[in-house]
Amino acid sequence: MTSETLPYTSYLKEKTGIMSWLFTLDHKRIGLMYLYGIVAFFLVGATLGLLMRFELLNPGKDLVDPHTYNQIFTLHGVIMIFLFIIPSIPAVFGNFFLPLLLGTDDVAFPKLNLLSFWLYVLGAFFALATLIFGDGPADTGWTFYAPYSVKTGTNVTMSVLAAFILGFSSILTGLNFIVTIHRLRTPKMGFNQMPLFAWSLYATSWIQLLATPVIGITLLMIVAERMFGIGLFDPSIGGDPILYQHMFWIYSHPAVYIMALPAMGIVSEILPTFSQRTIFGYKAIAYSSMAIAFIGYFVWGHHMFTSGMSGPAAYIFSILTFLVAIPTSIKVFNWVSTLYKGSIVIEVPLLFMLAFIFNFLIGGLTGLALGALAADVHLHDTYFVVGHFHYVMFGGTGFAFFGALHYWFPKMWGKMYNKTRAYIGFAILFVGFNILYFPMLILGIQGMPRRYYDYLPEFTFLNQVSTVGSWITVTGLIIIIVNLIVSGRNGKKATDNPWNGITLEWQTKSPPPLHNFDKMPTIPERGPYDYPNAKRG
Amino acid sequence: MENNKHEHITSYKEHFSTWLALILLTFMTVFVSVFGADLRTLSVATAMLIATIKATAVAYYFMHLKYEPKIYKAMMAVVLALFAFFMIMITIDYLTR
Ligand code: HEM
Ligand SMILES: [Cu+2]
Numbered sequence: 001m002t003s004e005t006l007p008y009t010s011y012l013k014e015k016t017g018i019m020s021w022l023f024t025l026d027h028k029r030i031g032l033m034y035l036y037g038i039v040a041f042f043l044v045g046a047t048l049g050l051l052m053r054f055e056l057l058n059p060g061k062d063l064v065d066p067h068t069y070n071q072i073f074t075l076h077g078v079i080m081i082f083l084f085i086i087p088s089i090p091a092v093f094g095n096f097f098l099p100l101l102l103g104t105d106d107v108a109f110p111k112l113n114l115l116s117f118w119l120y121v122l123g124a125f126f127a128l129a130t131l132i133f134g135d136g137p138a139d140t141g142w143t144f145y146a147p148y149s150v151k152t153g154t155n156v157t158m159s160v161l162a163a164f165i166l167g168f169s170s171i172l173t174g175l176n177f178i179v180t181i182h183r184l185r186t187p188k189m190g191f192n193q194m195p196l197f198a199w200s201l202y203a204t205s206w207i208q209l210l211a212t213p214v215i216g217i218t219l220l221m222i223v224a225e226r227m228f229g230i231g232l233f234d235p236s237i238g239g240d241p242i243l244y245q246h247m248f249w250i251y252s253h254p255a256v257y258i259m260a261l262p263a264m265g266i267v268s269e270i271l272p273t274f275s276q277r278t279i280f281g282y283k284a285i286a287y288s289s290m291a292i293a294f295i296g297y298f299v300w301g302h303h304m305f306t307s308g309m310s311g312p313a314a315y316i317f318s319i320l321t322f323l324v325a326i327p328t329s330i331k332v333f334n335w336v337s338t339l340y341k342g343s344i345v346i347e348v349p350l351l352f353m354l355a356f357i358f359n360f361l362i363g364g365l366t367g368l369a370l371g372a373l374a375a376d377v378h379l380h381d382t383y384f385v386v387g388h389f390h391y392v393m394f395g396g397t398g399f400a401f402f403g404a405l406h407y408w409f410p411k412m413w414g415k416m417y418n419k420t421r422a423y424i425g426f427a428i429l430f431v432g433f434n435i436l437y438f439p440m441l442i443l444g445i446q447g448m449p450r451r452y453y454d455y456l457p458e459f460t461f462l463n464q465v466s467t468v469g470s471w472i473t474v475t476g477l478i479i480i481i482v483n484l485i486v487s488g489r490n491g492k493k494a495t496d497n498p499w500n501g502i503t504l505e506w507q508t509k510s511p512p513p514l515h516n517f518d519k520m521p522t523i524p525e526r527g528p529y530d531y532p533n534a535k536r537g
Numbered sequence: 538m539e540n541n542k543h544e545h546i547t548s549y550k551e552h553f554s555t556w557l558a559l560i561l562l563t564f565m566t567v568f569v570s571v572f573g574a575d576l577r578t579l580s581v582a583t584a585m586l587i588a589t590i591k592a593t594a595v596a597y598y599f600m601h602l603k604y605e606p607k608i609y610k611a612m613m614a615v616v617l618a619l620f621a622f623f624m625i626m627i628t629i630d631y632l633t634r
Pocket of ligand 1: 047052394452473
């Protein structure tokens with residue numbers, strides 16, 4: 001909160017030229033480069049989603065043939081999972097804001113950080129190269145289930161290697177954050193004085209570090225099986241396809257918490273700021289992040305209830321799955337209690353967070369329906385699942401991502417966005433999103449299977465509603481993104497602390513100087529959310 | 538940790554006995570796989586068990602885990618426990634399928 005007239009050089013102006021970006025070691029610039037890459041891939045993925053919805057406008061063929069449709073949903077899934085949602089919040093906002101929130105000048109290993117970015121670029125190149133090399137992108141679904149993935153003629157090897165490389169990028173980010181949180185907190189900031197976003201990144205990083213190697217080895221096994229016919233997974237040469245599913249989900253279930261936990265951290269940052277009130281249950285939120293990360297390792301089998309796994313294994317996994325609901329609902333109750341009697345200021349970032357809670361609630365509750373063994377036998381591989389995970393990933397993490405972008409936009413670029421347009425964009429996105437995905441839940445219960453380019457005539461109406469929803473959703477997205485780009489170029493200058501936040505990033509200038517803080521930031525005495533003007537009692 | 542970079546000098550005796558133990562365990566692995574054919578499924582389990590003991594010995598003595606603070610040992614233990622859980626659940630699935 002120093003005087004704004006003093007001249008200083010922001011991290012954006014410190015050095016110029018393309019090389020100063022591509023080889024920067026500054027965590028803020030690396031975060032921005034990730035942002036541009038990730039948003040670009042999000043748009044590619046969304047375009048593919050739009051294409052699928054076009055195909056599903058009427059029964060029968062509208063646009064593409066079945067084989068192409070299979071490739072489209074696979075590429076959509078791979079891009080959305082590995083290039084958008086897993087890196088999204090940690091790689092962009094974690095990189096940019098973790099050091100600021102901890103009051104330090106960079107992450108622990110800046111060079112590893114740059115390497116991790118370049119691995120992301122390389123992995124993205126591999127994923128897209130499947131469009132050109134071999135017999136086109138994989139048509140297996142993003143899960144690469146064996147034995148089909150071993151037998152199909154499409155370019156599975158390259159898609160799988162893309163995921164492998166992106167896994168390394170993710171591991172390095174996780175490692176970097178763990179060490180940063182342990183070693184680089186500003187003096188006097190104990191673990192329990194850390195902002196909750198840092199806690200959520202800490203929990204996430206442990207998953208990235210410990211679970212990702214499992215998918216790495218599994219994907220290499222697929223490649224080995226394709227090249228040498230070893231017989232690991234393909235039953236016709238003595239393998240076990242269910243073993244593949246075990247290994248795949250030992251990573252991929254914890255990975256859904258790589259997607260969800262950082263988003264929950266964002267909510268825990270934004271809600272207190274816009275209610276100007278101490279977060280309710282700081283420790284409960286912090287430790288429930290760790291609990292979610294931990295319990296997340298024990299439930300992978302709920303993806304395999306109908307796969308031929310044994311009955312006893314299925315019961316055990318179903319029971320364990322219900323445990324995850326406990327720490328998750330602890331968070332939701334604490335968030336709602338934070339709003340209670342706060343001095344609420346309705347701004348776009350807050351609206352995104354409220355939308356997060358709404359969508360995530362639907363996503364979470366439908367998840368419990370899927371975790372219940374008997375219900376899943378009916379719902380497995382139907383559109384209910386497609387609805388469920390879009391509610392969690394897009395409605396949850398996607399909304400948190402765009403909310404965070406609006407919350408921290410003034411800090412990142414030193415400009416304020418046009419609030420009216422942001423509000424309109426948000427409203428259209430929220431309405432469109434629900435029109436797009438809610439019908440899928442109903443379609444699924446009625447029995448429409450996922451991963452088909454066609455459907456029975458009785459499903460026509462709800463599919464058309466959903467497709468119209470996809471147009472509304474994309475309109476909202478375009479308004480939001482164009483508004484941010486335009487505002488970044490010629491928006492009004494933002495102050496250092498436009499939202500009256502008290503976490504440390506608001507104590508430096510907007511945009512911050514290269515080394516983040518000109519003088520040591522002061523940490524609030526009674527915890528990171530002790531708002532000076534808050535009502536007490 | 539940052540300032541106390543004290544050197545840990547391990548005796549030749551300790552190095553040598555660790556090495557000897559590793560060699561013996563390797564012989565055991567070979568022995569089990571060649572002569573223990575009637576152990577059937579258990580032969581895999583035995584090989585895994587021996588490999589785990591060897592890895593632990595390497596981490597503990599050669600990689601100086603024994604000098605590290607408790608927190609690192611706890612982290613190692615948690616990771617090992619998770620891995621054990623993965624194996625146990627997959628095995629339950631196999632045995633009851
Ligand atoms: C404009 C936005 C989007 C649209 C219109 C859309 C549409 C769809 C549709 C229709 C399917 C089902 C394909 C089928 O089973 O036949 C699908 C699958 C999928 N979507 Fe989306 N989606 C969008 C955004 C997202 C986002 C943001 C994510 C993740 C963050 C995501 C992740 C996935 C995944 C993982 C699959 C499964 C692919 C597979 O079955 O292998 N989508 N999407
Ligand atoms: Cu799961």
